[in-house]
Amino acid sequence: MRLAVCLSLVPDPATIDVDPLTGEIDADRTLYIMDPADAAALELALRLRGEGDTVIALTVGPAAAEPVLREALAAGADGALRLWDESRSATKPAVTSLLLATALRNEGLPDLVFCGWRSLARGSGKIPALLGEYLDWPVVTDIARLEIQAARVHFHRRLARGDRSEGEVTMPAVLAIAADGVRLRYASLPQLMQACRTAIPMRDLPDLGLSPLDLSFPASTVHAVTPPRPRPRTIFIPDSSLSPHERIGQILSAGAAPKSNTVLEGSPDEVADAIIAFLQARGFLEQPA
Amino acid sequence: MAAPVVVVAETIYGGLTPASLECVEEARDVAESLATAVHVILPGHQTAALADELAAHGADRVTVIEHQALAQFSADGWLAAVAPVLKETRAVFTLAPDSGYGRSWLPRLSARWRIPLASACIRVKVTDEGYPEVFRVSHDGKLHERQIWARGTAVMVMLWPGVRGVGPALPGRPASVTVVEPELDPATFRDRTLRTVPPDPHDVDLTEAERIVSGGLGVGGPEGMALLQQLADELEAALGGTRVVADRGWLAADRFIGTTGKIVAPKLYLALGVSGAGQHVAGITGSETVIAVNTDRTAPLLKLADLGVVGDLHAVVPVLIRKLRTLRQAAQAAPAVRPALLDPVIRTPVAAAAGRPRDASAREALP
Incomplete structure (x- = not known):
């Protein structure tokens, strides 16, 4: 089986310092890391690799993005490939996924492509689906766990508030991994030294057989970048049947029930009853019939 | 138009x-x-x-x-x-x-x-x-x-x-x-979903959990955490704790709550033997309902909680677990009438008995 992993080098959020006036990131202070979601995808691919299987790491980026591939090689990837269009300073998700899809076709299509579910950079989360579209493959997003069963992948998908769904997808497929607890394995020193000496092949547009016209997509303009300003949530409208005095009280408390802050003392039996009554009153336990 | x-x-x-x-x-x-x-x-x-x-x-x-x-x-x-x-x-x-x-x-x-x-x-x-x-x-x-x-x-x-x-x-x-x-x-269709599963409180990420039972230094040791785990199981809650508890090895390292651990926002936060140091409280401010049990009546968390109990958790929790079990058995003896579900959803019996509010509203919307 041939596995491909798409990696990206992203700014470490802990080192991002935003100028409150211009909204620009202080580039001097930013450190770059392999995207944690991509690292989890790489680790899962390496764990799945059996006898005779290969794992190839790909990235789209300038020469400065090479460390992410060396890290993958040191962790045990069998090959690495960098894709870039020298005329660009940055790529949009559509361009990134088109470059990846073309390179995968040229190099021989793998059986599975692994991606992170969303990057820590601009974080569109669109690349897996776009890659699936350009390869005409099925796509599964937000995979927390997976297992290969014959020509199918059985997966657990992460939904909101801790819900999970189980499903399956035929191979070949694009898999977007959202396995939070999975960390990339440590590389041994000899592997690290070896990876540092390896020359990383690069493909640009002519190598891939693409014309710059293939990469022109409808333009959007990023007009402003600002430090985050939380948006007010729609939570509450005062009850118009109440008196003005009560409505003002409701508005001032933003509709939140005031904290009752009852403090109880008593025998264990009494306080246990009080806790259960409280849980029942707040709807956490069913009321006794 | x-x-x-x-x-x-x-x-x-x-x-x-x-x-x-x-x-x-x-x-x-x-x-x-x-x-x-x-x-x-x-x-x-x-x-x-x-x-x-x-x-x-x-x-x-x-x-x-x-x-x-x-x-x-x-x-x-x-x-x-x-x-x-x-x-x-x-x-x-x-x-x-x-x-x-x-x-x-x-x-x-x-x-x-x-x-x-x-x-x-x-x-x-x-x-x-x-x-x-x-x-x-x-x-x-x-x-x-x-x-x-x-x-x-x-x-x-x-x-x-x-x-x-x-x-x-x-x-x-x-x-x-x-x-x-x-x-x-x-x-x-090349991909399909087989079923949707509600979260298992034992391994749900604390940031996604709807109910959390959390222990502080007052639990006293691994036996105390095991007691809290029983309480968490009764309430269908996930188990968390403070940093001191995780540092002593009584709790998995990825399950402590606070500024250096998980920032949580559950609907119910039940803190036992947690005094409420600033570093911990900063991680729970999003909680909707907080219940705190502590022997120290001056503990800061008692003032922040919706319901504070001055008492020893080692005395209160076993009684609480026993009462919750009795309640659950009573509820199981008289099964509630529930409409049939449309989705082939796996549901543990306990989940059905506790009746998560979101599911209840979803069922009401059905014919």
Whole structure:
């Protein structure tokens, strides 16, 4: 089986310092890391690799993005490939996924492509689906766990508030991994030294057989970048049947029930009853019939 | 009528997801500034009854795509079913929740139709000059971007769940409901969902847990944590704790709560033997209801809690567990009448007995 992993080098959020006036990131202070979601995808691919299987790491980026591939090689990837269009300073998700899809076709299509579910950079989360579209493959997003069963992948998908769904997808497929607890394995020193000496092949547009016209997509303009300003949530409208005095009280408390802050003392039996009554009153336990 | 603002809604356990209702309400605001209508597309199986809820949150038209093959999510199925309906609406804005489901099919349509798609959006609007404009988060929430397109550009937007919040419903708002039954062959779907499973409190991430039982230094040791685990099982809650507890090895290292650990926002936070140091409290400020038990009547957490109990947890918790067990057995002896579920959902008996509020509302919406 041939596995491909798409990696990206992203700014470490802990080192991002935003100028409150211009909204620009202080580039001097930013450190770059392999995207944690991509690292989890790489680790899962390496764990799945059996006898005779290969794992190839790909990235789209300038020469400065090479460390992410060396890290993958040191962790045990069998090959690495960098894709870039020298005329660009940055790529949009559509361009990134088109470059990846073309390179995968040229190099021989793998059986599975692994991606992170969303990057820590601009974080569109669109690349897996776009890659699936350009390869005409099925796509599964937000995979927390997976297992290969014959020509199918059985997966657990992460939904909101801790819900999970189980499903399956035929191979070949694009898999977007959202396995939070999975960390990339440590590389041994000899592997690290070896990876540092390896020359990383690069493909640009002519190598891939693409014309710059293939990469022109409808333009959007990023007009402003600002430090985050939380948006007010729609939570509450005062009850118009109440008196003005009560409505003002409701508005001032933003509709939140005031904290009752009852403090109880008593025998264990009494306080246990009080806790259960409280849980029942707040709807956490069913009321006794 | 001008081109509508379209929302593609999602369901879970037979009810609408809160993220879908947020999209409908956001679409309502955009539609009002454009003087146009909100058109909601609802793919699924036996979901037509949810149209009233969509109308109550601002939908003017609802197109229900009804097919047995849409009972569970499939990206291929959604593409086959939704694409023709969505294309016909000639939407000026298309909104969908930024969920794993949405991200697996909507970007493909945006590439196919060459319509720009902005994800992780927290706000959608039309500028005074008539340009479509979105605000989105990037760099792990460190930055907000304002993105803008040429006037009249059709734009697809994936709205980040939980940012807008769901406003009150206006029951009785009318909406015209159309049910379409497309020809679909589930055998051609390359991916499918087999079932949806509620979270297991034992391994759910604390940031996603709805109920948390948490222990502090007052639990006294691994035996105390085992006692708390029993209580957590009775309440269907996840087990967490403070940093000191994790540092002593009484709790898994990824399950401590506070500024250096997990920042949690459960509906119920039950703190036992936790004094409430600032570093810990900073991690629980999003909790809706807090109950604290502590021997020290001056513990800061007792003042922050909705219900504070001055007492020894080693005396209180066993009694509490015993009483909860008695209650559960009484409830099981007289089984509640529940409507049959439409989704083939696995449900543990305890989950059904405790009746999570969200599921209860989902069931009410069904015929």
